[in-house]
Amino acid sequence: MTEPLLTVRGVKTYYGNIIALKGVDLDVHEGEIVTMIGANGAGKSTLMMTIFGAPQAREGRIVYAGTDITRMPTHMIARMRIAQSPEGRRIFPRMTVLENLQMGAAIDEFAHFDEDLNQVFSLFPRLSERAHQRGGTLSGGEQQMLAIARALMSRPKMLLLDEPSLGLAPLVVKQIFDAIRELNRSQGMTVFLVEQNAFHALKLAHRGYVMVNGLITMSGTGKELLASEEVRAAYLEGGAH
């Protein structure tokens, strides 16, 4: 087996004196879709932000593409071609859709902007209709699409998505998950996905992890986790269809 693209080993993250991650181990291989599920407050978003260096891990190591990024500043991590659609989307509200997308291409000084624009517009045609609308006036689903599209504009090798289905209609969720699958299949993009929508997210994923209280308690292929009694009881009850 080759080296994983992303390796997380024994990572502990604190907010002040409160420990949020209690020693997390996790691997994401190149070309994989990996899903992490867990209850509210388990530490999923914290892990995602720790990979991005904000906050930094107090203990442990995070290695990406052979480079230790544990102590790297956030903007340098982003320049290693990891892109993120963070929790809460964090689009630029007063800037237009187009300008938001431009900021996604900022690390290359907008060099391949026009080219990539066509690609994200074909992925999310809705955004092309709204190209000159201010980001803050988009609907929730459109904002989510914009956050993902903006992350894609940097031509990432690895994409981190924090709850992309949050607050979206089932049809839009399907659209977004289809888009993720398509990116993975056609471009071999590596995706690390945090989701509450466990059923769809695990179906989409090659592998999955379950996080409870700042620790990984289970891992396996998407199918294995979907079949597991514990996962069904805790995260899928009533949700499976």
Next chain:
Amino acid sequence: MANPVSAAAPSLDYGRIAREALVTGLVATAILGPFIGLITVQNMDHQLILETRWPLLAALIAVIVGVRVFFSLFVWNRAVKIKKVAPARVPFKIERFAAPFFLGLLFCYPIFVLAGLGAGGSIKWIDNFGIQILIYIMLGWGLNIVVGLAGLLDLGYVAFYAVGAYSYALLAKNFGLSFWVLLPLAGILASFWGIILGFPVLRLRGDYLAIVTLAFGEIIRLILINWVDFSNGYAGISGIPRPTLFGIPFNATDKGFAAVFGLEFSPIYRTIFLYYLILALALLTAWVTVRLRHLPIGRAWEALREDEIACRSLGINTTTTKLTAFATGAMFAGFAGSFFAARQGFISPESFTFMESANILAIVVLGGMGSLWGVVIAAVALVGGFELMREMDFLKMVFGQDFDPTQYRTLLFGAAMVAIMLWKPRGLISTREPTAFLKVSKSVSGSHVSEGHG
């Protein structure tokens, strides 16, 4: 068509304008009534008696309502239109005509004044109105980079103005360097101080940043007051060399401007020269701002204003982004400062008080953060308005010899602030012009987007 709204030009809602004008009048009456309408004076027996000044009150209210209606009809009307057609590229018609008109007016202003009033009478108008307003427009545009674009609330901007002024004054007096060498140098020194201020405040935002920048402005002023050997303290620096036109001074000697060009000596030439100099400096500021907004660094400033964390995760180095914003803003204050010193020939710490920072910030905020046009309107209204009050001698005929209109400056200033914040909480021109437009005939279907230039 995707965008039917833009086809039908929205008609003016006269009912709404009338209603708003009425409300304006009522608010103005409520605010101004007690202050302007009533006055206590001492009579012969040294008793205080109450006198009324209804005509003045009525005149002021009429002016305020008039301005309100004017804005409803010609200025804000535009913003409303833009909101309605927000999804598409809006052809900024007003800007297209307003910019050349405004520039033409600025270039011709001294000529008009000269033609109308003659050399003797026009110095005051070119200097007090033209140059004074342009200095504030330039300072407003400079601060706009820091506050309006990058979203960093700076209450100590006048410190960089002071650095520019003292740099020029001290270097010109002590080393005899010319204005044209010192102008860029003053800008560089000011931006250097911008970076010095930037470093400690990198982690601060909003209120905390404002307090630290305020303190910074005061520190610079206190240093200038107390380090007497360096800056001559309260007494200030006088006899600062005046700028020359490529070596030709504006004085009455044989080598002076008037003699060289075979004209009769008059101080008006220097005033006109200074006018065009500050005009050029101000336009440089605007041009740089407009250009930068289309470059990576300017876009990063605006993104920083919107969401710092998102910026970082998009690979933007927020440290350098903030420092360049402080440095660029400070540089223009430095230019303006050295111009100020050269124009006055005398500077002292008095000119660089917190009140100045507050005025400049007020111009930026009232104008609408980030808007170059807003700064122009606010600067003309505030600075021009102040200067104009000095000229209102005719009011003395109406209200008696004791009436001094300048005493009402601060009052009117406050009233204007309150009024604008009530009607336009985001400033006079709050629409932000996008910097990016879709090109047609991309793979994107053309019906979604109207024509635009990229």
